[in-house]
Amino acid sequence: DADVTQTPRNRITKTGKRIMLECSQTKGHDRMYWYRQDPGLGLRLIYYSFDVKDINKGEISDGYSVSRQAQAKFSLSLESAIPNQTALYFCATSGGGNSETQYFGPGTRLLVL
């Protein structure tokens, strides 16, 4: 969905390096999310933010940190990358309310050597 963009789309890095993945949205949504996708495991929630001043850990937050720079921007950082963080990372956004649909970005494919 072009309303949610992620950069970079692909990244190769080495163990121990710091890396940042960025997400921007033009949908005007308050809520933003970071997921990782691994084969056979579906999507797992890393962090989520319901507004600029609200940051919450998901089910697999260890080794990750996030920054909500503005309503439209939500970045994910790997402070010291390790090989088992090799995955496909998705950003998503939604409006307020539990019935709201989440809309996903195109994903960032990360390889940690």
Place this chain on the structure above:
Amino acid sequence: AQSVAQPEDQVNVAEGNPLTVKCTYSVSGNPYLFWYVQYPNRGLQFLLKYITGDNLVKGSYGFEAEFNKSQTSFHLKKPSALVSDSALYFCAVRDIWRGNTGKLIFGQGTTLQVKP
């Protein structure tokens, strides 16, 4: 605890035949249920959702899903499959039980292969 199960890793169907991709869920309260599709090298695209009301929900690309509360299921269906429907399909549930933060829980995904 909330959970979603997609019991089939892969579903194979011939073009023109009906297809079903299965999903069952477990929640504390009433569920909000979603189906997403992922085409190769693409993000997840929303197909449809059940919030309340009619148990049969119609969505994008001719897909529909049937909510069955007694069987805790939300199976995705299409009357006539197309080769272009071949993709990875995810079921997801949001538990709106009081005190829950409303996080979306995903199944592990089912690969649909439609053969000509």
